Amino acid sequence: MLTFPLRTERLDLTPLDATDRDAFVAYRREPDVARWQSWTTDYSTADADRLLAAQPATVVPGSGDWLQVGVRARTDGTLLGDVAVHALAEQPDTYELGVTLGSAAQGHGYATEALRALADALVGGLGAHRLTALTDARNEPVARLFRRLGFRHEGRAVEADWFGGEWTTVDSWAVLGAEWPRV
Numbered sequence: 566m567l568t569f570p571l572r573t574e575r576l577d578l579t580p581l582d583a584t585d586r587d588a589f590v591a592y593r594r595e596p597d598v599a600r601w602q603s604w605t606t607d608y609s610t611a612d613a614d615r616l617l618a619a620q621p622a623t624v625v626p627g628s629g630d631w632l633q634v635g636v637r638a639r640t641d642g643t644l645l646g647d648v649a650v651h652a653l654a655e656q657p658d659t660y661e662l663g664v665t666l667g668s669a670a671q672g673h674g675y676a677t678e679a680l681r682a683l684a685d686a687l688v689g690g691l692g693a694h695r696l697t698a699l700t701d702a703r704n705e706p707v708a709r710l711f712r713r714l715g716f717r718h719e720g721r722a723v724e725a726d727w728f729g730g731e732w733t734t735v736d737s738w739a740v741l742g743a744e745w746p747r748v
């Protein structure tokens with residue numbers, strides 16, 4: 566099982582809940598945050614309410630669910646962003662990851678720290694076989710992030726996704742549990 570909170574040097578990670586709504590909506594509406602994402606800058610409190618109400622209580626391997634986990638400053642509990650885990654329904658022990666930080670929280674290594682802790686828990690706690698991510702090929706910060714974490718760039722699907730009125734090129738990243746450094 567995944568057991569929360571996950572604690573790092575600077576962060577606490579716990580699943581998002583209804584009390585996070587306003588801070589969550591605020592950073593999802595930032596143009597730089599929404600640019601390469603599945604939502605747009607008109608993301609609303611109603612959108613957030615729906616997402617938060619649909620949160621699974623925990624990650625159930627194979628469930629097909631996404632769990633959104635808040636990334637919080639240990640100093641004062643401020644919500645800095647979130648990491649997300651998708652337990653793939655079609656493959657056992659395989660988890661797709663996502664990550665978002667509000668713009669004020671970027672450039673401090675928080676995403677690296679949060680995803681590393683999450684991957685440690687998925688591999689160490691759940692016995693994950695494989696961790697994956699899909700990113701927009703234009704999103705250079707997220708490519709640096711997954712490389713920094715040790716994910717392999719496994720492929721590029723050129724103009725594979727019709728999104729936001731244009732064809733989007735999608736990069737795929739992965740690391741095996743057996744490759745992930747044990748803590």
Ligand SMILES: CC(C)(COP(=O)(O)OP(=O)(O)OC[C@H]1O[C@@H](n2cnc3c(N)ncnc32)[C@H](O)[C@@H]1OP(=O)(O)O)[C@@H](O)C(=O)NCCC(=O)NCCS
Nearest residue numbers: 598601663664665666671672673674675676677706707709
């Ligand atoms: C993707 C995203 C989370 C990356 O954020 P980020 O701030 O670049 O990543 P980190 O928090 O790990 O910070 C790393 C950066 O901080 C710098 N840094 C500063 N202090 C640091 C520290 N103590 N430890 C590590 N890095 C530090 C690093 O040099 C690095 O900068 P660089 O990439 O220019 O070299 C962010 O760009 C984002 O939220 N974008 C919008 C949402 C999005 O597109 N998500 C991806 C969809 S899958």
